[in-house]
Amino acid sequence: MFGLSLREVLERNIKNACVNNKHVYKELVIDYLDQYSADLDNIPEDAFLASRIGYFNAVFDTIVDSLRASSPETIARVHLAALSPRVCGYEGMDMSTGISAGMTFALCYWALTGKEAPVRTCQFLSHYQNAMMTEVLVELSEQYK
Numbered sequence: 796m797f798g799l800s801l802r803e804v805l806e807r808n809i810k811n812a813c814v815n816n817k818h819v820y821k822e823l824v825i826d827y828l829d830q831y832s833a834d835l836d837n838i839p840e841d842a843f844l845a846s847r848i849g850y851f852n853a854v855f856d857t858i859v860d861s862l863r864a865s866s867p868e869t870i871a872r873v874h875l876a877a878l879s880p881r882v883c884g885y886e887g888m889d890m891s892t893g894i895s896a897g898m899t900f901a902l903c904y905w906a907l908t909g910k911e912a913p914v915r916t917c918q919f920l921s922h923y924q925n926a927m928m929t930e931v932l933v934e935l936s937e938q939y940k
Contacts, residue, residue, distance in 0.1 A: 801904075801907060802912075802913065802916060805858075805900060805903055805907070806900065806916055806919075806920065808858060808861060809858055809896050809899055809900055809920050810896075810920070810923055812853075812857040812858055812896075813854055813920075813923060813924045813927050814927065816853040816857060817927050817930070820846055820849070820853075820931050821931045821934075821935070823845070823846035823849045823850065824843070824931060824932070824935060825935065827843070828939055830842075847892070847893055847928065848892060849893075850893070850928065851894050851895055851896075851924070852893055854899060854924065855893075855899045862903065865907070869906050870906075872906035873902055873903055876901075876902040876905050877890065877894065877902055880898075880901070880902070883901055883904075883905030883912070884911030885898075885911075888901070895920075896923060897916075897917035897918055897920045897921030898917070900916055900917050901917050
């Protein structure tokens with residue numbers, strides 16, 4: 796009788812995408828660690844930024860792919876929101892550092908409902924995704940001592 800709301804389903808799917816794509820982040824970080832193995836103290840900051848962007852984009856792509864079953868209009872609205880985040884009610888989105896889980900939620904929620912996403916959910920998902928990245932870095936720090 797009581798199903799999950801659209802917000803709850805989208806949130807759950809994004810959390811699953813964060814977990815299921817964690818390996819992407821790990822592989823990208825390992826690539827940089829291996830590349831700079833002779834001098835681990837001098838890995839350029841942009842190397843980790845590139846890993847972060849790769850992970851963020853993998854999560855975003857997973858969610859957009861899952862929405863393809865909805866309708867072509869929904870996908871077009873997601874892309875419109877990604878090009879101009881103001882349409883979904885958010886001025887401060889910085890796409891140059893990747894599309895975080897929170898941004899993904901905001902873009903997709905607007906594409907599906909035409910409404911601004913709840914800020915707390917966006918923040919929660921971004922923190923959740925950052926926790927996934929921290930888990931990977933802690934795990935790798937043990938391996939690369």
